[in-house]
Amino acid sequence: MAMFDLAQAIDVLRRTPDTLRALLLGIPGELERGTEGPDTFSPFDNIGHLIDGEETDWMPRARIILAKGANRRFEPYDRFRHRARNRGRTLESLLDEFARLRGENLRVLESWKLTDTQLDLQGEHPQQGPVTLRQLLAAWVVHDLGHIAQIARVMAKQYRSDVGSWLPFLPVLTDHEKPRS
Amino acid sequence: MAMFDLAQAIDVLRRTPDTLRALLLGIPGELERGTEGPDTFSPFDNIGHLIDGEETDWMPRARIILAKGANRRFEPYDRFRHRARNRGRTLESLLDEFARLRGENLRVLESWKLTDTQLDLQGEHPQQGPVTLRQLLAAWVVHDLGHIAQIARVMAKQYRSDVGSWLPFLPVLTDHEKPRS
Numbered sequence: 071m072a073m074f075d076l077a078q079a080i081d082v083l084r085r086t087p088d089t090l091r092a093l094l095l096g097i098p099g100e101l102e103r104g105t106e107g108p109d110t111f112s113p114f115d116n117i118g119h120l121i122d123g124e125e126t127d128w129m130p131r132a133r134i135i136l137a138k139g140a141n142r143r144f145e146p147y148d149r150f151r152h153r154a155r156n157r158g159r160t161l162e163s164l165l166d167e168f169a170r171l172r173g174e175n176l177r178v179l180e181s182w183k184l185t186d187t188q189l190d191l192q193g194e195h196p197q198q199g200p201v202t203l204r205q206l207l208a209a210w211v212v213h214d215l216g217h218i219a220q221i222a223r224v225m226a227k228q229y230r231s232d233v234g235s236w237l238p239f240l241p242v243l244t245d246h247e248k249p250r251s
Numbered sequence: 252m253a254m255f256d257l258a259q260a261i262d263v264l265r266r267t268p269d270t271l272r273a274l275l276l277g278i279p280g281e282l283e284r285g286t287e288g289p290d291t292f293s294p295f296d297n298i299g300h301l302i303d304g305e306e307t308d309w310m311p312r313a314r315i316i317l318a319k320g321a322n323r324r325f326e327p328y329d330r331f332r333h334r335a336r337n338r339g340r341t342l343e344s345l346l347d348e349f350a351r352l353r354g355e356n357l358r359v360l361e362s363w364k365l366t367d368t369q370l371d372l373q374g375e376h377p378q379q380g381p382v383t384l385r386q387l388l389a390a391w392v393v394h395d396l397g398h399i400a401q402i403a404r405v406m407a408k409q410y411r412s413d414v415g416s417w418l419p420f421l422p423v424l425t426d427h428e429k430p431r432s
């Protein structure tokens with residue numbers, strides 16, 4: 071049962087900057103930079119990763135599909151681009167930058183007034199093979215929601231040693247004990 | 252390594268109503284009422300459950316601890332109270348009610364100006380046995396963050412059949428395939 075509707079997807083994507091600002095702006099440093107373990111993302115890293123998505127992932131790939139060129143293969147995505155890019159930045163400035171980039175991308179996406187035929191166009195993902203524009207946009211929505219969930223989980227885990235015998239009754243504290251992708 | 256600090260905990264608790272409003276107010280019905288499967292909570296159910304927490308769980312239990320009476324046993328908590336309570340309600344009215352109840356509870360909590368000695372006072376949880384006020388308040392913070400994560404995950408899962416070959420690369424879609432508590 072498919073859920074995807076373009077206007078609804080844009081509506082969900084538009085919510086993310088304000089949701090993350092409400093959750094994160096002004097939180098203490100231990101919550102901002104705390105992780106789930108080595109090579110996992112803090113809330114700060116998550117916002118950097120979302121910015122990378124705006125600049126290098128979703129819309130560039132949509133443009134490759136819509137260009138209908140001979141080569142529709144996407145550039146590989148660098149999951150760690152944000153590490154060097156955002157050294158010395160504040161969380162507040164990243165939240166502002168993410169909101170600005172997301173706003174610009176959604177204005178462009180809306181201006182395309184995509185048809186069902188265009189949403190069925192394909193590109194080639196370097197790992198996954200052929201994918202449609204509709205699947206790309208649905209994955210963008212899910213990716214946002216996944217990072218909202220991840221940020222809330224990582225914040226929760228900073229309190230792991232404070233809850234005593236509540237630990238087994240708060241599943242968010244024991245989700246993703248081993249990082250998954 | 253303990254994270255808990257009372258002022259910081261209150262700050263995190265204060266964020267939840269606005270975070271959930273940004274994420275949920277005005278979303279389509281399929282997202283509002285979609286679940287992860289039988290006997291799991293939709294976003295609508297999650298807000299009802301958070302309201303139950305405000306009315307029957309966290310602050311009533313804190314009061315039992317602070318009263319230092321002979322019987323400090325907490326009332327059992329009804330996870331499904333919200334089902335009958337909120338029949339016919341809109342998500343918007345639940346979000347408003349949650350914000351109001353949370354605001355009132357945090358005003359009371361701040362007015363107590365709890366000392367470390369008070370935070371060390373104990374109550375008796377019906378399943379868990381003795382717990383401190385500090386652990387109760389830390390569990391409240393984690394519980395909020397867990398439900399933010401759950402709501403984002405449940406919303407994401409409504410798009411599960413739309414993402415094609417992205418499925419294995421979006422772990423939020425396959426988290427909690429079996430409900431955990």
